Amino acid sequence: SQTIHQWPATLVQPVGSPLSLECTVEGTSNPNLYWYRQAAGRGLQLLFYSVGIGQISSEVPQNLSASRPQDRQFILSSKKLLLSDSGFYLCAWSPTKTDREPYEQYFGPGTRLTVT
């Protein structure tokens, strides 16, 4: 069965410090990968998605970046955090299908980031 891991679970970082959040998926190959941010009491905002190694699409211009160094690894980074980067960060994966049938996404447990 497939599982998705995120770490750390919680993080408190000062403004201006760097960030690295990691997401890994097990039990599947060539998944589509996604990073979302959720502000308190709000819906999810898609930040980045990836359809393959080294292929990253950005949805929202900001000081965050994403990388996919391995097939099942997705990393969210920042060189200098802003207060507005605080939030709940969720990684998700979905299977890659060639038949254009729709499919659901599977979410990790999330990382709670507080920038102070």
Add this chain to the structure above:
Amino acid sequence: SQQGEEDPQALSIQEGENATMNCSYKTSINNLQWYRQNSGRGLVHLILIRSNEREKHSGRLRVTLDTSKKSSSLLITASRAADTASYFCATANTGFQKLVFGTGTRLLVSP
């Protein structure tokens, strides 16, 4: 940007009652999905309905889709305290699953 708007924003009911949540969206879609989120946790997929479908059932869940009104509803029958969570609709307008999430409905089911 968020396409879906859930209504109501919050819903409080007693165990055994039915809970109905609505979702409206703005553009044409390929499919619409409902997810559940327990406090501080990741989202869990509940049900997917394609744009050419009008109703779908899964256990105690019933989802309807009206593409002419660009709206969907999620009905949870005979609710339980364990159904307490936030519920989100998400839409995709292409075969590639780039989902756009709504703002969510917070459901509280009291014993």
